[in-house]
Amino acid sequence: MTTTNLIEARDLSVRYGKKTAVNGIGFSVAKGRVVGLLGHNGAGKTSLMKALVGLLPSTGELRVLGLDPHRQRVELLESLCYIPDVAILPRWARVDQLITIMSGLQPRFSAERARTLLKRTSVGPRDKVKTLSKGMVVQLHLALIAAVDAKLMILDEPTLGLDILSRKSFYEMLIDEWCDGERSVLISTHQVEEIQPLLSDVMMLNEGRLVLSTSLVDLDQRFVGLSHDAAAADQIAAAHPLLRYRQQGQAAALFDGAPPAHVEALGQRFQPSLVDLFVALTRAPEMNRTVG
């Protein structure tokens, strides 16, 4: 295994209780990437992330920042930031107390940077966490994390339950503070459409298996969408598209790889969105659903 990638996984399985949450997957994450981890609830995203930070044991090969997450958990967490949930900051604490605590516990934390980042928000240093709104708690948590000079940031649904303004603020912080070409971010989210422009890579989990793991560059070139009239439906179906659905009242089909030229001539080519791909790759295989 190469050591230049920030994450290297091979035949990785993670058990959560009796369930096999992640089943024999392999992937790697290079530096300077923003990787979106997509999947339905229960697909294994959270278990995968917990395994990456050493909170759940795993089988197979897994190296994060060159370390074994389960055995070298403390050392790994010194160079990695993990937000398991955005509602978990201690409610009794004041903001300046949290800054003191982070300074003492996280060697790469910069109190100065945290304070500077917080100035951009409406969170004051003497505010107590329990008095802050949910959006402000998220901004606070992200500011604290962004002040850590870490190589890898793992975020589990950081925008869950946030309003549009708070989400936008988060995306801005992500771009401004973290996309420097050296650090990588692994972010799981349900907001597939919103997150797509921010990503450089995408991983899709379905029932513990990795159904897609690719850069967006390759994605753009690999998948082809074809919108067509109802008359061409049968011929299109014969070419075995991944998914057939309706898009703005028009029938459409999604192919993995360019369809044969005569099929392509039957319709209009378009760029499938990540949402369409997500539906195509994570739906129950025997269904041919229509999407609004």
Next chain:
Amino acid sequence: MHTWNETAPIYRQLADRLTGQLLAGDPPEGEAMPSVRVLASQYLINPLTVGRALQVLVDDGLVESRRGVGMYVQSGARKRLRRSERERFLTQEWPLLLARLRQLGIEAGELNWDL
């Protein structure tokens, strides 16, 4: 935020948008393009994607990359762009528009040029 559609990959759509701005003279020739980070922050797009969009502009000869300094709008870029856009309109968009006018039976004199 959701200003990207499914006509083309995001980097292409951004390249088109930036090209449109160049056509309008923003930024003017000889001036620097906004940096990748600035554009990424402005459009909330991954800097790598922004880089690809700028590469399209370089490939089209509109922008040049000066080592260590950044991207600069090429001199004559606007003129060339205007010329190629005119070409595209006249050879591709105009015939379609003309067919539509004929379809609707609209004469040249009925069109209002003073809008």
Next chain:
Amino acid sequence: MSRFNTLLLREWMQHHRGWLVLMLAPPLLILLLIPFGTVEFSPGELGTMPAVSLMMMAMAAVPAMVLGITAFALVFQTSGLARRDQQDRSIEFWLSLPTSHSASIGATVLMHLVLVPLLAVAVGALLSQFIGLAMVWKVFGIGAGFALPWHELIPAGLFGLLRALFGVVLACFWLMPLLLAAMAASAWLKRWGAPVLAIALSVGHKLLATFYGITVIGETLRGLLVNARQAIVHDAPPRVHGADGAMAWLANAPSWFMSDGLAALRDLGQPLALFALLASAACFGLLVLRRSRNG
């Protein structure tokens, strides 16, 4: 600041208000009530207790009271301590930081079960000076306060304080198996932990004693508690009569405290101490295991 110290600081940040109220309120209340005290403090009721004895009584009773109240409250909160961070879900925040499980649990245990009782003793000792003086002034007049034998009281007081601090540390050692067992039970079985532990111990003891004549559970528990008590006060101090008796004892107090402390130290040389050590380590291990599986 080292990571362990930061963890200790966290405990202080989160709980210091409760602790300070617990330690300061009762003695301050007493202090405020002294000017308004009635029958209890008249010389007639106290018999012929001299001023110095009154002062000594205050210097012993006030720290004992503060320690007693604090310890009582802490013991009650012990099992809840194991699940404190789970209940407000902040455990996930703490688990995302680079601290080892043993350091996190160790800091909590050290602060709540050792350092806070020590602080209680120190606070009690400090306030006992004011309360003692106030009582002496109230009963015997202000002049009596200045007439107290400070030359003997101060060393006696200091040695007493050291003995008490040392005793608290030793008592923690003896009680730690029980406290950590309660925490571990609570960590693994949640709110059924402490009751289940209590029931298991008592029923277990009853069954073994009735059917096999084995009383080891009860004896162990009693041994731990007795040693904990002896850790603080090993042998009862001799009764003193009158001012001369008090003065004589005072002069001897430093060496009395020292020998009492050594006696408590010698208590460590028994098999029960090894049991306490191993049982504490095992329960601590259970707590670490639980925390590492929390993800």
